[in-house]
Structures are given as structure tokens and as C-alpha cells.
Amino acid sequence: MSHPDLPRKAKELSCKFTVSLIRLFLGILLGCVAVFLKEVAGLGENFALMVSLILLMILYSLTLKLPQVRVLKSPGKLFYGVPSMLIGYLLGIIIASQV
Numbered sequence: 001m002s003h004p005d006l007p008r009k010a011k012e013l014s015c016k017f018t019v020s021l022i023r024l025f026l027g028i029l030l031g032c033v034a035v036f037l038k039e040v041a042g043l044g045e046n047f048a049l050m051v052s053l054i055l056l057m058i059l060y061s062l063t064l065k066l067p068q069v070r071v072l073k074s075p076g077k078l079f080y081g082v083p084s085m086l087i088g089y090l091l092g093i094i095i096a097s098q099v
Helices: 006-039 045-063 067-071 075-079 082-098
Strands: none
Touching: 006 045, 006 067, 006 082, 045 082
């Protein structure tokens, strides 16, 4: 007694999870880049954060081209994974500043 929409819902949930996970790791990476620019490259804190946030926006727009995002049919598909990307960004800053 399977529901006819079950395979589609499962694929959509899998795509949401994949997109969120990809954006989480990109956020962590860019958080580490922000700390690297500040500490190693000697840039000012505000400038390093600005550069890394610009890179974050560029990478976010590139993730919209993922095939997993195209599977998502809802109008809010642009915002899947945004919280995970921002949380990853903050985690990356915390992790890199502890090293």
C-alpha cells in the first residue's frame, strides 16, 4: 500500500538533504578562508569578512545550478540550505580561530 507520490517525495527529501549538506561544507570552508585572510594574509578583519561573504554569495549562486536543486519543485527552493550555509560559515570561523 504505497502512496503514489512516495518515490517523488523521497527523491525530493534526498535532494534537500544533499543541497543542505553541500552548502554546510561550503560555509565551513569559507569561514576558514575568512580567518585565513585575517590571520595569515594580514588583511583587516572587516575586509576579510567582506571578501569571504562575497565568495559565499558567489558559491551560493553556483549551488543553484546543482541538479539536486532543479529537482525541487517548490517556489522556496532558492532558500533550501541557506541556514546550513550560514551555520557552516560561523562554524568555520570558530574552528579556524581555535587552530
